[in-house]
Amino acid sequence: MKNQLTQTAPNYKNFLFDLLIYFSVMFLIREIYIEKLGFIVNGLFWSLSTLAIAMWRMKVRNVSWYDLGLKKPKSLKKTIFITAGILIAVVGSMIAFELFKDALPFSIPEKNYGESSASKFGEFKGNWILFFTIMPGVLLESTLEELLDRGFLIHWFEKVFSKTNIATFLAVILQALIFGFRHTYDLSDRSIRVGLIGFIMGIAYVKFGRNLWPLIIAHCLLNSMSMLDRV
Known part of the structure; x- marks a missing residue:
């Protein structure tokens, strides 16, 4: 009986191996950037x-997107409530960060968002044609980030730390840190802000039934508002 349980129990080393492949591709693929395609197309690539790597490892481990939370919500009302709660929590965390960042024991470099926006999206200010052209890509990217950063990563990190009593806590923290770092490759006000958003999304995911739809909707709304602010 003991041997049978040992054979069927998930091996954390297998999931750690999956993450090594996943992160290797995730970071190395970003070394490829085709200027003519623009930031949105490169980001989607x-x-x-x-x-593709995540789906490959999911197939190997017999895990489906349904298992990770890509399923029909049980209640539309609850979905709207959770989505609104996420948006309120994100806004609150941004305000709190702005109020207390000067009290942190380390300095946080700030970035010029205007210049970064221009370099990423071209002549974006007042260009509504460009706005509506790239928004489908922005919304798709928002959806992919929730599938990967919340659905895939939290599940895989939990498996890696399954022998501990804080597997879910570590999973939420680590995915948030990676989410923030991946957007800037440094420690800056933007990486912290994005990390805070990832942390809130992670908490919402594990606390409210592990359904990805409220997170996807909230993420799409946040990015839509961010893009509108640049026009």
């Missing part, structure tokens, strides 16, 4: 490549 990076995310879709990473998605």
Whole structure:
């Protein structure tokens, strides 16, 4: 009986191996950047490549997207409530960070968002044609980030730390740190802000039934508002 349980129990080393492959592709693929395609298309290429790796390892481990939370919500009212709660929590965390960041025991470099926006999206200010052209890509990227950063990573990190009593806590923290770092490759106000958003999304995911739809909707709304602010 003991041997049978040993054979059927998930081996954390297998999931750690999956993550090594996943992160290797996720970071290395970003070394490929085709200027003529623009930031959105390159970003989708990076995310879709990473998605392909995630789906490969999911198939190997017999895990489906349904298992990770890509399923019909049980209640539309609850979905709206959770989505609104996520948005309120994100806004609150951004305000709190702005109020207390100067009290942190380390300095946080700030980035010029105007210049970064121009370099990523071209002449974006006042260009509504460009806005509506790239928004489908922005919304798709938002969806992919929730599938990968919350659905895939939290599940895989939990498996890696399954022998501990804090597997879920570690999973939420680690995916948030990676989410923030991946957007800037440094420690800056933007990486911390994005990390905080990832942390809130992770908490919402594990606390409210592990359904990805409220997170996807909230993420799409946040990015839509961010893009509107740049027009």
